[in-house]
Amino acid sequence: MTTTAEMRGDSLVLNGTKTHISNGSEADVVIVAAKSARGSIGDQPGLSLVLVETERPGVTQAAIEKTGMAALDTGRITFDDCVVPQSNLLGAEGMGFVYLMSFLGVERLVLAIYAQACAERILAELIRDCDARQTPEGSLLAHQSPRFSLAELYSECAVNRSFVDQCIPQVQEGRFDPKQACIAKLRTTATLKALASLAVQLRGAGGISGDSGARASQDLLDASVQSIWGGTSEILLDLIGRSMASGL
Ligand SMILES: Cc1cc2nc3c(=O)[nH]c(=O)nc-3n(C[C@H](O)[C@H](O)[C@H](O)COP(=O)(O)OP(=O)(O)OC[C@H]3O[C@@H](n4cnc5c(N)ncnc54)[C@H](O)[C@@H]3O)c2cc1C
Known part of the structure; x- marks a missing residue:
């Protein structure tokens, strides 16, 4: 997992790419698991779960061509300095791994x-x-x-x-x-x-x-x-x- 969620003031800033996401090219809202500064255990980074509306600036969705499961939309979602309010954080920062x-x-x-x-x-x-x-x-x-x-x-x-x-x-x-x-x-x-x-x-x-x-x-x-x-x-x-x- 490379996507990061950085806390800046009252906002979270997401950067990274998620690949092979079911319904990823069409979803209006996604739950993103991202590395966070808090919640690390040993050398494992903390994870946060963040709700993201895909119409936000900085979100790009693309369909992935595949041979299996043709009827299923599988997509790639890229976050490029995507800013979401802190209220979009699901649960506590850094506790995502436990929730997952x-x-x-x-x-x-x-x-x-x-x-x-x-x-x-x-x-x-x-x-x-x-x-x-x-x-x-x-x-x-x-x-x-x-x-x-x-x-x-x-x-x-x-x-x-x-x-x-x-x-x-x-x-x-x-x-x-x-x-x-x-x-x-x-x-x-x-x-x-x-x-x-x-x-x-x-x-x-x-x-x-x-x-x-x-x-x-x-x-x-x-x-x-x-x-x-x-x-x-x-x-x-x-x-x-x-x-x-x-x-x-
Ligand atoms: C159609 C489709 C829909 C998907 N939908 C979603 C989704 O909605 N959300 C989401 O988060 N993900 C989704 N995925 C991603 C899916 O979870 C990953 O493809 C899967 O976990 C394997 O990861 P990988 O493709 O990176 O393969 P790799 O990790 O590169 O694995 C390649 C091979 O190496 C083996 N391998 C890797 N690491 C180890 C290890 N530590 N020990 C032993 N063997 C290992 C694997 O078992 C595999 O055989 C989807 C994938 C597909 C194909």
Whole structure:
């Protein structure tokens, strides 16, 4: 994070660039996490959360071209001596990291729910198409290799669904462990990517051509995004691993 929020009198002055921000090229109001003079812990700088109306002077928004998630606006926002009143500061100066951590778990769980929903849709369509694809010995499901591959991912999907489902009431009851969200996002996105890849393979040439191919190829690209946003799988593994070591 390079964007800074400097306190000057009754104002905050923002400088820096935020990239790959969902709805970033069109949003009217954004919450900016920026480095601040206060709130540092050890060598980690303090962070402040600042509400910014994007029509303010010094704000530039631009759309980013991308191949995955075509329907989602993803943008870059640049702040060049952008002045906002101090009243736009959310909470206390320098406490942004604490605020971010308090809802990041829920955001990751929401992303896990989305990944799970995508996986279940891809799985249902793939089983339907494999059943419809006839070979001399019967449908594709009559063959052990594709049947086993599907059964593996069907089982993973069922276990993931159960795990995600048991996280939801924990959030509602205010006793959610953020590590559970890391596990949920890690596992659901891994299964989603494996399914999206199998959905191309088991359709043969139809996995990359015609209407079924357009959908399967797009699913594969979109699935790739899901193990990146909201914390990459590598970062999630690191967080889970660290919490194991500290006995949390
Ligand atoms: C479609 C889309 C929408 C997004 N929307 C938002 C948004 O609304 N708001 C927002 O703030 N961000 C958003 N992001 C940004 C997203 O959170 C980042 O892309 C993501 O956190 C990865 O950071 P990076 O792209 O800089 O990759 P990098 O950090 O450059 O990572 C590259 C690779 O290195 C690995 N890596 C990096 N650091 C480590 C480490 N310490 N240990 C081990 N491996 C590591 C990563 O896991 C990854 O595999 C969005 C991204 C996308 C693609």
